[in-house]
Amino acid sequence: MKQLAVLCFFLVLNLYTQKLRAQSEPQSPDQKSNWNVGMEGMLGASAGKNFYSFNVGGPSLHLRLTKDLKIGVGALPSFYVRDGKTGAKLGVAPRLDYKSWVLIVPFFHFDKTEVWVASAGLGYKFHKKA
Template sequence: MKFRKILVLLFAVCFFQSSFAQETASNENGKWQVGLEGMLGVSFGKNFYSVNVGGPALFLTLTKDLKIGVGALPSLYSLDGKLGARLGVSPRIDYKNLVLIAPFFHRDTADEWIGSIGIGYKFHRKTN
């Protein structure tokens, strides 16, 4: 019981000490920016095509203009003349505003993966 009280007291002291040690960063120029970024692409495979939008992605920035990564691509697709919506997973290479994608889609009914390759355009809009 005494050990538990000491542990709670130690935790409380550390918690309160760290909360007072925080500093808020001040923006000296008083301006802030809001930006939008997105990607729209198309990809093609065997009896398959899709229109993709850029979803969440994880990137490794190699240079200012070149990034490689993997991401999720919400997509509208056509497979053998049937339309549907599916989430694809894709490695991607971004060079300036052009994006090379290779999305893969899983079909639950057939338990198979559908591969495709495509290209996209990345757009940016910044407002003050």
């Protein structure tokens, strides 16, 4: 484990020094940087009866109805609070996307009790800036 941490440290250090070297070299006006930092994805929150979750948009399938409107279904990796206890769970959710806003209705299955818990919430999609 320690060897893996050292390997990761040197890999990150190598990438960082390459980035610094690239910044110090003069660039022509039409040459673009290889690095592009931005946030892409969806963050959301949903609530149900004695249940709250904070979601990150996972893989999903969409049907585009108009330029700004899509419907679909997706997986939602989530942190939840249920009856005062916390955990992490993968939910499945139908979703309605309008521009950058997402209406989600995630369902979560709890194996011990064989119960599906439903919630409803809202998410915001971050788009990569080019």
